[in-house]
Amino acid sequence: MSDRRPKKTDLMSESERNAYHAQKMAKKKAARDKILATKTEERGLVIVHTGKGKGKSTAAFGMVFRAIGHGFKIGIVQFVKGKWGTGERDVLEKFPDQVTIKAMGEGFTWDTQDRARDIAAAKAAWETAKAMIADTAYNMVLLDELNICLRYDYLDIAEVVEVLKNKPRDTHVIVTGRNAKDELIEIADLVTEMTQIKHPFRQGVKAQAGIEF
């Protein structure tokens, strides 16, 4: 990621380098301003955080807090119970007027080992999610780990896509979880993939408060 090539600026004096930098940055700013001028639409987005790396739910959690700062009303449906730790819940519960959390899952699928129960829990969670999305009192709805339910076909991807495509115009919907389906990516406005480059588990470090939960 570092640039190992000798740089154009290496042979410059400090003042030449400053002038060169100013020129380059002015060009960047002009290009950026030009792009921004074409972006005029404002509407609720369908946002997907996927990939095998960390940060999918954490970035969504960060967006929820940013939205709290803007006075938004936010609905959260947790499709996998026990996924969020006490850290998250304790701090979200400080904003009861703005945040509604529904933890509908029954625990990680490898903990329950009961497919029929998982499907029933997923379907119940999806009903709650649909009601929140339809309710325009909510500015943002987070469907945490919905992708895991779609991946195991606990829910019908066609129905989920249909609901998201027809969501109220101004509502932001965030979907997290690895293995996002193509059909979901297709209709999303913003998709980010989190890729794990290095993980402390490799070095024998255990999951810790404030980091993993």
Next chain:
Amino acid sequence: MSDRRPKKTDLMSESERNAYHAQKMAKKKAARDKILATKTEERGLVIVHTGKGKGKSTAAFGMVFRAIGHGFKIGIVQFVKGKWGTGERDVLEKFPDQVTIKAMGEGFTWDTQDRARDIAAAKAAWETAKAMIADTAYNMVLLDELNICLRYDYLDIAEVVEVLKNKPRDTHVIVTGRNAKDELIEIADLVTEMTQIKHPFRQGVKAQAGIEF
């Protein structure tokens, strides 16, 4: 990302499928428990969020809130001013006993076009960062957009690496920004790359409250 191949489970009855699932999940759980048993160390981590996608600072912001929930004391140094919007600041300011924010930057480099001023601001921010890291009252220190200063060589990567390698044992340090240097990745415990798959700018949608700032 969807699985297009016909699946083993397609020909099974519902009860066969449930039994198959239970067996598969039990295997997964056993494998997972075995891995977790080897992870016993607990210590502060050096965490890097990099890549061109969104969510680098937002995931760090999410970690800060999780840490607030755990009663941690958190120091934040913003190396680029104006990066965080009012949404973030307003909600962080609700926790003055736990969160200290220092916005040291002078604005995006393509806005200032003044390299000498940028360098001075980066150096001042780094001094603050070093003091926070050394102060064991902080459980977590977030160096937001430090990577941009390192990329432009406003700060010496060797010195930054030295400080992070010698940080207090229990302190978590999070570094964000695209183009993380190899030297930083080398010493980090946890590195996640955020990759942009789809962005609403392409469709003429502008930056919006709660999403971009």
